[in-house]
Amino acid sequence: ETGVTQSPTHLIKTRGQQVTLRCSSQSGHNTVSWYQQALGQGPQFIFQYYREEENGRGNFPPRFSGLQFPNYSSELNVNALELDDSALYLCASSLLGDREREKLFFGSGTQLSVL
Amino acid sequence: SQKIEQNSEALNIQEGKTATLTCNYTNYSPAYLQWYRQDPGRGPVFLLLIRENEKEKRKERLKVTFDTTLKQSLFHITASQPADSATYLCAPLDSNYQLIWGAGTKLIIKP
Numbered sequence: 001e002t003g004v005t006q007s008p009t010h011l012i013k014t015r016g017q018q019v020t021l022r023c024s025s026q027s028g029h030n031t032v033s034w035y036q037q038a039l040g041q042g043p044q045f046i047f048q049y050y051r052e053e054e055n056g057r058g059n060f061p062p063r064f065s066g067l068q069f070p071n072y073s074s075e076l077n078v079n080a081l082e083l084d085d086s087a088l089y090l091c092a093s094s095l096l097g098d099r100e101r102e103k104l105f106f107g108s109g110t111q112l113s114v115l
Numbered sequence: 116s117q118k119i120e121q122n123s124e125a126l127n128i129q130e131g132k133t134a135t136l137t138c139n140y141t142n143y144s145p146a147y148l149q150w151y152r153q154d155p156g157r158g159p160v161f162l163l164l165i166r167e168n169e170k171e172k173r174k175e176r177l178k179v180t181f182d183t184t185l186k187q188s189l190f191h192i193t194a195s196q197p198a199d200s201a202t203y204l205c206a207p208l209d210s211n212y213q214l215i216w217g218a219g220t221k222l223i224i225k226p
Binding site: 004033035040041042043044045048056058090092102103104105106107108109111 | 119147149156157158159160161164204206211212213214215216217218219
């Protein structure tokens with residue numbers, strides 16, 4: 001168990017709708033990263049938050065947005081859902097600044113299906 | 116652009132043998148590289164991290180090598196067991212200090 005929890009585990013939406021995915025980081029971690037993983041592919045970096053500020057962003061459009069809260073929990077919001085947004089969304093927490101702890105701790109993900 | 120390549124086909128290994136997985140990267144020099152294991156429907160789990168100044172890293176039955184000249188990392192599982200069956204992901208650090216992920220290699224250990 002990594003101590004990172006994500007909700008919901010599964011979600012079905014229709015095209016054009018909006019969705020919010022949630023993540024609770026491992027205790028003591030100050031950084032959360034969100035990834036999108038299509039079937040048979042590696043995770044694609046969406047963005048990272050460090051102490052409530054965006055700290056890097058991958059090649060995703062602005063309709064993908066996020067928040068990190070003072071307790072280091074996090075949300076991923078996706079507006080105007082498209083069929084290609086169907087994927088496993090992974091949240092990973094880490095402790096930025098600690099050289100020995102650069103590894104990521106992942107949640108089990110939210111499987112999003114857009115119909 | 117920075118690119119990661121892992122064996123795209125599943126690797127079938129007999130129980131007890133050594134499994135070797137390959138990760139090749141192009142167009143950059145990562146400061147370190149990580150390996151993760153992912154089971155179906157689950158998030159990746161960290162296994163090992165190897166830095167550019169390290170040739171080899173070991174953890175129990177796992178061994179990782181890092182050849183910065185060949186731009187390649189090899190991941191070995193010795194005395195493989197059916198429980199080692201999973202997808203293994205390679206993730207070098209990119210120039211923006213984020214991990215770039217390969218598509219993974221599915222490893223199947225047959226009893």
